[in-house]
Amino acid sequence: MVEVWVRQIRDLAYDAEDVIDAFILHVEQQHNKNIIFKIIGCWSQLEDRRRIGKWIEQINRRTKDISACRSKYKLDVSESRQDSGHFTEDLARKRRSILTVEELDIMRFQKEATEVANRLIKENETQRQVICIIGTGGMGKSTLTRMIYNRADIKNHFEVHAWINVSQEYQVKDLLLSALHQVSWRNDESHSELTIEYLEGELQKHLQDKRYLVVIDDVWKTEAWDQIGASFPQNQKGSRIMLTTRNKDVASHASPSTNHHELQYLEESDSWELFCKKVFPSGTCPDELVDVAHEVVRKCNGLPLAIVVIGGLLIGKERTRDAWSKVLANVNLQDSNPCREILALSYTDLPYYLKSCFLYLGLFPEDFQIKANRLIRLWVAEGFVLARGEEKMEDVAEDYLEELIQRSMIQVLKRKYQGGPVGTCRVHDFWRDLAISEAKNDRFLDIHGKKYYSTSGMTRSRRLAIHSINTNQNVHHFNHKFRSLLIFYEDFEISKWRLEFEESTKMLRVLELEGVDLWGKNLPKEIGKLILLHYLGLRNTDLQRLPTSIGKLMKLQTLDIRGTRVGSVPKAIWKMQQLRHLFLITSGLMEFQKVHVSREDLPRDLLTLHLPSFIWMDMGEGLANYFVEFDCLRSLRLYEKLALGNDSLKSCLPSSLTELNLKLCQLEHDPSAVLGSLPKLRELRLGASSYVGREMVFSAKGFAQLRFLQLSYLENFEEWRVEDGAMPNLKHLLIRHCGVLKMLPNEIQKVRSLQNIELFGMSKALVKNVKENEDWNKSVIFFDD
Numbered sequence: 137m138v139e140v141w142v143r144q145i146r147d148l149a150y151d152a153e154d155v156i157d158a159f160i161l162h163v164e165q166q167h168n169k170n171i172i173f174k175i176i177g178c179w180s181q182l183e184d185r186r187r188i189g190k191w192i193e194q195i196n197r198r199t200k201d202i203s204a205c206r207s208k209y210k211l212d213v214s215e216s217r218q219d220s221g222h223f224t225e226d227l228a229r230k231r232r233s234i235l236t237v238e239e240l241d242i243m244r245f246q247k248e249a250t251e252v253a254n255r256l257i258k259e260n261e262t263q264r265q266v267i268c269i270i271g272t273g274g275m276g277k278s279t280l281t282r283m284i285y286n287r288a289d290i291k292n293h294f295e296v297h298a299w300i301n302v303s304q305e306y307q308v309k310d311l312l313l314s315a316l317h318q319v320s321w322r323n324d325e326s327h328s329e330l331t332i333e334y335l336e337g338e339l340q341k342h343l344q345d346k347r348y349l350v351v352i353d354d355v356w357k358t359e360a361w362d363q364i365g366a367s368f369p370q371n372q373k374g375s376r377i378m379l380t381t382r383n384k385d386v387a388s389h390a391s392p393s394t395n396h397h398e399l400q401y402l403e404e405s406d407s408w409e410l411f412c413k414k415v416f417p418s419g420t421c422p423d424e425l426v427d428v429a430h431e432v433v434r435k436c437n438g439l440p441l442a443i444v445v446i447g448g449l450l451i452g453k454e455r456t457r458d459a460w461s462k463v464l465a466n467v468n469l470q471d472s473n474p475c476r477e478i479l480a481l482s483y484t485d486l487p488y489y490l491k492s493c494f495l496y497l498g499l500f501p502e503d504f505q506i507k508a509n510r511l512i513r514l515w516v517a518e519g520f521v522l523a524r525g526e527e528k529m530e531d532v533a534e535d536y537l538e539e540l541i542q543r544s545m546i547q548v549l550k551r552k553y554q555g556g557p558v559g560t561c562r563v564h565d566f567w568r569d570l571a572i573s574e575a576k577n578d579r580f581l582d583i584h585g586k587k588y589y590s591t592s593g594m595t596r597s598r599r600l601a602i603h604s605i606n607t608n609q610n611v612h613h614f615n616h617k618f619r620s621l622l623i624f625y626e627d628f629e630i631s632k633w634r635l636e637f638e639e640s641t642k643m644l645r646v647l648e649l650e651g652v653d654l655w656g657k658n659l660p661k662e663i664g665k666l667i668l669l670h671y672l673g674l675r676n677t678d679l680q681r682l683p684t685s686i687g688k689l690m691k692l693q694t695l696d697i698r699g700t701r702v703g704s705v706p707k708a709i710w711k712m713q714q715l716r717h718l719f720l721i722t723s724g725l726m727e728f729q730k731v732h733v734s735r736e737d738l739p740r741d742l743l744t745l746h747l748p749s750f751i752w753m754d755m756g757e758g759l760a761n762y763f764v765e766f767d768c769l770r771s772l773r774l775y776e777k778l779a780l781g782n783d784s785l786k787s788c789l790p791s792s793l794t795e796l797n798l799k800l801c802q803l804e805h806d807p808s809a810v811l812g813s814l815p816k817l818r819e820l821r822l823g824a825s826s827y828v829g830r831e832m833v834f835s836a837k838g839f840a841q842l843r844f845l846q847l848s849y850l851e852n853f854e855e856w857r858v859e860d861g862a863m864p865n866l867k868h869l870l871i872r873h874c875g876v877l878k879m880l881p882n883e884i885q886k887v888r889s890l891q892n893i894e895l896f897g898m899s900k901a902l903v904k905n906v907k908e909n910e911d912w913n914k915s916v917i918f919f920d921d
Contacts, residue, residue, distance in 0.1 A: 240414060256293070266376075268381065305502055347373040538558075583600075650675045651676045663686060663689075675696045677700055710738065720747055740767075776801065798827075799826050844866075844870075879902055879905050890916060
C-alpha cells in the first residue's frame with residue numbers, strides 16, 4: 137500500500153511541476169512579445185490562465201485525497217525520512233575522520249599490486265605478455281589494475297600507456313580510436329571515415345618500436361579479445377597487456393594460466409579488518425558492537441564491494457546495537473544475490489537529496505568516464521542541489537559527490553591531485569543496474585539503446601538518454617514532458633530526428649549534445665524558444681555558428697562550445713544574468729570581436745570563464761578592469777595576448793580565483809610574483825607562449841594555497857628559482873616540453889606535501905641530473921624521455 141501511495145505522490149509532484157513550468161513559460165513568452173502582440177493576445181492569455189487555474193484546482197483536490205489515504209490506512213514514513221533525510225556537520229566530520237575509499241584500496245591491495253607490478257617489469261622477458269586479472273564483480277579487478285597502472289615505477293618502465301574500457305556493449309572502432317589517441321596524441325578532426333583496418337595499422341605503426349603497457353578492462357567475451365588484441369604488436373620490447381575479466385574462459389583464451397592472477401573472496405579475518413577500517417577512525421570496533429558487526433560482515437560473504445558498501449551505510453548510523461540491528465534485519469542472507477540486497481538497502485538509506493543524484497548516474501553509458509565538474513553542473517542545472525547557507529551550489533554538489541564516493545556508490549578514477557577534487561569517476565555495473573531499475577520504476581529516466589530500450593519514455597519519464605539507435609526504434613514519439621535530453625551516441629544525426637522545439641522540447645532544462653552530428657553545422661534559431669533551459673552542452677560537435685536567438689535563454693547556467701568551429705558568439709550572451717559556467721574556447725577560424733558590455737549587464741554569479749583570443753571585452757576602461765567585475769569567478773582560462781605589465785595584470789585578476797590557465801598570453805615580465813599573491817589559487821597552468829621570458833622566481837610565502845602546477849611549452853624558460861617557503865602545499869608538479877630548462881630547483885625537494893612530479897619531453901641534461909641526484913625521491917617522479 138505504501139508503494140502505491142508513494143507512486144501517487146510522485147505523479148502528483150510531476151503534474152505540479154508541469155503546471156509551474158507551464159506558468160513560467162507562459163509569463164516569459166508574454167514578456168518577450170512586443171506591445172502589439174500583447175494586445176492581440178489578451179484573450180489568449182485569459183484562456184491560458186483559466187486553464188492553469190483548473191490544473192491547480194485539480195492538484196489541490198488530489199493532494200487532499202492522497203493525504204486522506206495516508207490517514208485512512210495509517211501509513212507512516214516519518215521514521216525512514218527522519219533517518220535518512222538530513223545532512224549534518226556531525227556526519228560530515230565522521231566521514232572526514234575515516235579512511236577514504238582510495239586509502240582503503242591502497243592498504244588492501246598493496247601486496248598484490250607489488251606482486252603483479254614486478255611481473256610486468258621483468259627485464260629478462262622481452263616477449264609481449266598478457267597478464268589477466270580475474271574475479272567476479274565487486275572483487276576490485278579494475279581498482280587493483282588502476283593502482284598498478286598509476287605506479288611511478290610502471291610509468292617509468294613503459295614508454296607508452298593506454299587504458300581501454302570494453303564492457304558488455306562496445307564498438308571495436310571506438311576502442312581502437314581511444315587507444316590511438318592515448319599512444320599517439322593525435323586527434324583526428326573527423327572519425328566517421330576512419331576504418332577499423334586503418335586504425336589497426338596506425339596502432340601497429342605507433343607501437344612497433346616502443347615498450348608499451350595497454351590495459352583492456354572488463355572483457356566479457358573471447359570475441360572481444362580476438363577483435364582488439366591483434367592490434368597490439370609482438371615487438372620483443374618487453375611490452376605488456378593487462379586484461380581484466382570475470383570470465384576464466386576469456387583469460388585462458390588470451391594467455392596461459394601462468395599469467396593469471398585471480399582475486400579471491402576475503403577470509404573472515406580480512407573481511408573483519410576491511411570493515412573496521414572502513415567504519416571506525418581507529419580501525420577498532422567498540423566492544424558493545426562486536427557481535428552485531430561480526431554478523432553484518434558474515435552476511436557479506438567475503439565480497440569486498442558488499443563490505444565497504446554496508447560499512448559506508450553504517451557510518452551514518454548511531455553507534456548503538458539497536459540502530460545496527462535494524463540494518464542487519466534488512467539484509468536477507470537467503471537471497472540469491474546478497475550483494476544486490478545490500479546495494480538496494482544502501483540506496484534506500486540515502487538521504488532524499490542524494491537519491492536523485494544517484495539515479496541520475498543511470499543515464500551514462502556502461503563504464504563511461506564521467507568528468508566530475510560536468511556531473512556537478514548537471515546536478516545543479518537539474519535542481520537536485522539544496523541551498524545551504526551562503527555556499528555556492530557547486531560546493532554543495534561536490535559534497536554530495538564525495539558522500540556517494542564514501543558510500544562506495546561511485547568509483548574515483550582520478551583526482552586532480554592527491555587529496556584534491558575528483559577529476560573523473562565511474563559507476564560500477566552493479567550500481568548502474570540498480571540505478572536504472574529504480575529510476576525506471578520512478579519514471580525518473582529512460583534510456584534509448586540496445587540493452588535498456590523501453591517504451592516508458594512515451595508516458596511520463598522526465599529524462600532521456602540516447603546511447604544508440606536501432607532501425608526498429610522510433611525516437612520521434614517520445615513524450616513532450618521530458619526535462620532533460622542527453623545524447624551519448626556520436627553517430628546520432630540529430631538533423632534526422634524531427635526535434636520540434638515548439639512542443640516536444642519546450643520544457644527542457646538540460647540539453648547535452650556533446651560529440652553529436654548537429655543540424656547542418658548550425659543550431660536552428662528555434663533554440664531560443666527553450667526559455668527554461670539551464671544547461672546547453674555543445675562540446676566537440678561540428679557546430680559553426682550560434683544563432684542570435686540564444687540570447688533569449690535567460691535562465692541558462694552553463695554554455696559549453698569547446699571544441700566546436702564557432703567563429704563568433706552573439707553579444708547577447710554577456711547579458712545572461714544567470715550564467716555560471718561559460719566555455720568559449722573553440723577550434724574555429726575566429727572572427728575578432730570587440731564586445732561592449734556595461735557593468736550592470738554582466739552575469740554576476742559567473743564561476744567559470746574560458747575565453748579565446750578572438751573576444752576582446754571593452755567596458756570603457758579596458759581589459760584590466762574587466763575580470764575583477766566577476767567577484768565570484770573561480771576558474772579562468774585565457775587564450776589571448778595580454779599586453780600588460782605586472783601592475784595591470786594584478787589589477788585584472790580577481791582574488792576569488794582558485795584555478796587559472798593561461799596560454800598564448802605572451803607575458804614578457806615574470807608573472808610569478810603577481811600570481812603567487814592570489815590568496816585562493818589552487819591550480820595554475822602556464823601553457824604555450826603564456827610567458828616568453830627566460831626566468832621565473834617563486835618567492836618565499838608565494839603560492840600559499842597552490843596544489844597543482846603545470847608548466848608547458850615555455851620555449852624560452854631557462855632558469856627557475858624557488859625560494860624556501862614557496863608553494864608549501866604543492867602536491868603535483870607537471871612540466872611538459874620546456875626544452876631549455878636547465879634543472880629543477882633543489883628547493884622543490886623541501887616541499888613535504890609534494891606527491892607527484894611528472895616530466896615530459898624535457899632535455900636529456902635535466903633528466904640525467906634528476907636521475908643521478910640521490911637527493912631526489914624517485915618514487916614521486918614520472919619520466920617520459
